[in-house]
Amino acid sequence: MPAQTISPSLARTLLRATGWCGLGLIAIAVALSDFLARAPAGAVGMGAMLEAPSADHPFGTDLLGRDLLSETLHGLSVTTIHALIAALVAIILGGLAGAVAARLPRPLGQSARGIIGVFAAVPALLIAIIIIGLSSRGLAPLAAGLAAAPLAFVRAFDRVDTQSSHAYYARASGIAAATLLRRDLIYEFRDTLASVAARALAAVTIILSTVSFLGFGATPPARDLGLMIAAAKTTYLSAWWTASFPAVALIALIFFARMAAGLEEGERP
Amino acid sequence: MLEYAARQAGRLALGLLGAVVIAAAVSAVGMPHARGPLPFLAAASHRLFDFVRLDFGHSAISGLPAASELAANLPATLALVGTGGFLAVLVGVPLGFLFSISSARRAAAPMTQLVTAVPVFCAGLAIAYGAVHLLHWPVSVNAAADARIFADGAFPMAAPAVLTVGFAGAAAVQLALRRAASLSSGEAFRTGLKRMGLSLLEIERIYVVPRVLAGLAASAGEILLSLFSAAVVAEWVFHRPGAADLFVKSVALEDWNMAALIVAVFAALTLLAEFLGRIAAHAIAHGDAP
Numbered sequence: 152m153p154a155q156t157i158s159p160s161l162a163r164t165l166l167r168a169t170g171w172c173g174l175g176l177i178a179i180a181v182a183l184s185d186f187l188a189r190a191p192a193g194a195v196g197m198g199a200m201l202e203a204p205s206a207d208h209p210f211g212t213d214l215l216g217r218d219l220l221s222e223t224l225h226g227l228s229v230t231t232i233h234a235l236i237a238a239l240v241a242i243i244l245g246g247l248a249g250a251v252a253a254r255l256p257r258p259l260g261q262s263a264r265g266i267i268g269v270f271a272a273v274p275a276l277l278i279a280i281i282i283i284g285l286s287s288r289g290l291a292p293l294a295a296g297l298a299a300a301p302l303a304f305v306r307a308f309d310r311v312d313t314q315s316s317h318a319y320y321a322r323a324s325g326i327a328a329a330t331l332l333r334r335d336l337i338y339e340f341r342d343t344l345a346s347v348a349a350r351a352l353a354a355v356t357i358i359l360s361t362v363s364f365l366g367f368g369a370t371p372p373a374r375d376l377g378l379m380i381a382a383a384k385t386t387y388l389s390a391w392w393t394a395s396f397p398a399v400a401l402i403a404l405i406f407f408a409r410m411a412a413g414l415e416e417g418e419r420p
Numbered sequence: 421m422l423e424y425a426a427r428q429a430g431r432l433a434l435g436l437l438g439a440v441v442i443a444a445a446v447s448a449v450g451m452p453h454a455r456g457p458l459p460f461l462a463a464a465s466h467r468l469f470d471f472v473r474l475d476f477g478h479s480a481i482s483g484l485p486a487a488s489e490l491a492a493n494l495p496a497t498l499a500l501v502g503t504g505g506f507l508a509v510l511v512g513v514p515l516g517f518l519f520s521i522s523s524a525r526r527a528a529a530p531m532t533q534l535v536t537a538v539p540v541f542c543a544g545l546a547i548a549y550g551a552v553h554l555l556h557w558p559v560s561v562n563a564a565a566d567a568r569i570f571a572d573g574a575f576p577m578a579a580p581a582v583l584t585v586g587f588a589g590a591a592a593v594q595l596a597l598r599r600a601a602s603l604s605s606g607e608a609f610r611t612g613l614k615r616m617g618l619s620l621l622e623i624e625r626i627y628v629v630p631r632v633l634a635g636l637a638a639s640a641g642e643i644l645l646s647l648f649s650a651a652v653v654a655e656w657v658f659h660r661p662g663a664a665d666l667f668v669k670s671v672a673l674e675d676w677n678m679a680a681l682i683v684a685v686f687a688a689l690t691l692l693a694e695f696l697g698r699i700a701a702h703a704i705a706h707g708d709a710p
Binding site: 266275353360361365387394398 | 431434435438439441442446449529530533534536537538539540541542545548549552553561641645646648649652653656657667668671672674679683686687690691694
C-alpha cells in the first residue's frame with residue numbers, strides 16, 4: 152500500500168504496535184538471557200583478546216576475552232530490569248502523583264506544583280547523580296525513577312489542569328472532588344497508562360545508562376549496558392564492536408519504548 | 421502583558437528561592453554534624469542563611485571558595501552550551517518545521533524516533549569515532565587531549581563536544597516545534613479561516629507559524645535542560661574542564677558545597693530561560709501561546 156493512502160490513525164497504530172512488538176522481543180531476550188548467552192556474566196577468557204566478530208563470537212570479544220554476545224544479553228537484562236523498577240517509581244511518584252495533585256484543593260495543588268516544579272528545573276541526570284552520591288550505587292534504579300518523577304509530575308499536573316473542562320461542570324453540579332479524582336484515575340489515567348509507562352521506560356533508560364556510563368550506576372559483576380559502553384571507551388576506537396553492539400541493544404530498547412509511547416505525533420501522554 | 425509578566429516574575433522568584441533551598445539542603449549533607457532529621461534541618465537552615473549572605477562555602481577538593489571555583493569553570497560550560505544551542509537551533513528549527521508537515525512527519529517518524537533514541541553519550545562516542553577515522557582528528561576519549569597537537573587552532577578539539585551538545589539540543593528543539601505544530605494542527609480556527617477564503621499558505625504564515633514559534637519559545641527551559649545534560653556528558657567524554665565536569669567529580673568525591681552551588685546555578689539558569697521563553701511566547705502569539 153503506498154504511504155500516502157495510510158491514514159494518520161492507522162500509521163500511529165502501526166508505529167505503536169511495532170514499538171510494543173519490539174519491547175516484547177526484548178522481554179523474551181531478557182527472560183531467556185541465561186539460556187541464550189554462551190557464557191555466564193563476566194566470564195573472562197572465553198576467546199582471544201579483542202577478537203573481531205566471527206562465527207564463534209558473533210559480537211566479538213572485549214579486552215578481557217569476554218564473549219560480547221553473552222555480555223550484551225546479560226547487560227540488556229540488567230538494564231531492562233533496572234529500567235522497569237525506575238519506570239514504576241517515576242509513574243507512581245510522577246504521573247500518578249501529578250494527576251492526583253491536580254485534583255487537590257487549588258492552593259494545595261498549586262503549592263505542590265510549585266515545589267516539584269523547582270526540581271523539574273534541575274536536569275534529571277544531575278538529580279540522579281546526587282541521589283546516588285548521597286546513597287549508594289545499588290539504588291541507581293530508585294534514583295533514576297526519582298529523578299524522572301518531577302518532570303512527569305509537572306506534565307501530568309498540567310495535562311489534567313488544562314484539559315479538564317469536565318471538572319468545571321462536575322464542580323458546578325456538586326460532584327465531590329474525591330469522585331472526580333476517582334473518575335480521572337479510572338478512565339483518563341488508565342487509558343493512557345500504556346503510553347505513560349512506555350514513555351517513562353524510555354526516559355529512565357536514558358538516565359540509568361548515562362549515570363552508569365559516568366560511573367554512578369551498576370557495579371561489576373552486574374554490568375549494565377551503560378557500564379559496558381563506558382568500559383569499551385578504551386578500545387572502541389580500534390575495536391568498534393566493543394561499544395557498538397551494547398549501544399545498538401541500548402538504542403533498540405529506547406527506540407521501541409518511544410515508538411510504543413507514540414511520541415511521533417508530538418504527543419504528551 | 422504586564423500582568424502576565426508580573427505573574428511569571430513571581431513564579432521565577434519563587435523558583436529561584438526553591439533552587440537555593442535545594443542547594444542548601446545538598447550542601448548541608450556534607451556537614452559532619454548533620455546526622456539525623458533535626459540536626460540536618462538545622463544545618464540546612466544554617467547553609468540557607470549563608471547562601472543568602474552569598475557565602476557558598478569552600479570546595480572540599482581544592483580548598484578554594486566554591487564561588488571562585490565555579491567562576492573559573494562556568495564560562496567553559498556556558499560557551500559549550502551556547503555554541504551547542506546555536507547549532508541546535510540551526511539544525512533543529514528547519515527539521516522541526518519539515519517534520520511538522522503531516523506527510524513528512526509520518527514518513528520521517530520512525531527515523532526521527534531512532535535518532536532521538538540515541539543517548540547523548542552514544543552520540544558523543546560516535547562523533548569521536550567519526551572525527552578520528554573520517555577526519556583524522558587526534559580526538560581522545562580516554563585522556564585530556566594535548567592542546568600542543570593543535571597548532572592551527574582549537575577547532576578540532578572543541579568541535580566534537582559542541583556537536584554532541586548540538587545533537588542533543590537539535591533533538592529537543594525539533595521535538596518542541598513538532599509538539600507545538602501538533603497542538604496547532606488541531607485548532608478550530610484553521611477550518612474557520614479556510615471558510616473565510618484564506619489560502620493554506622496564508623493560514624500557515626500568518627496564524628500557525630507564530631504559534632509554533634511561540635511554542636518553541638515556551639519550551640526554552642526544557643531545551644536548556646537537555647543542553648545542560650548533554651554538556652555533562654560531553655565534558656566527561658571529551659575531557660573538557662567545565663562546571664558540568666566539575667559537578668560529576670564533586671559528587672564522586674563528596675564535595676557537596678561545590679555540587680550544591682552548581683545545581684543551584686543550573687536550576688537558576690533554566691528557570692530564567694523558562695521565564696524569558698514564556699514572556700517571548702506570550703509576545704509572539706499575542707497572549708495566545710500554545
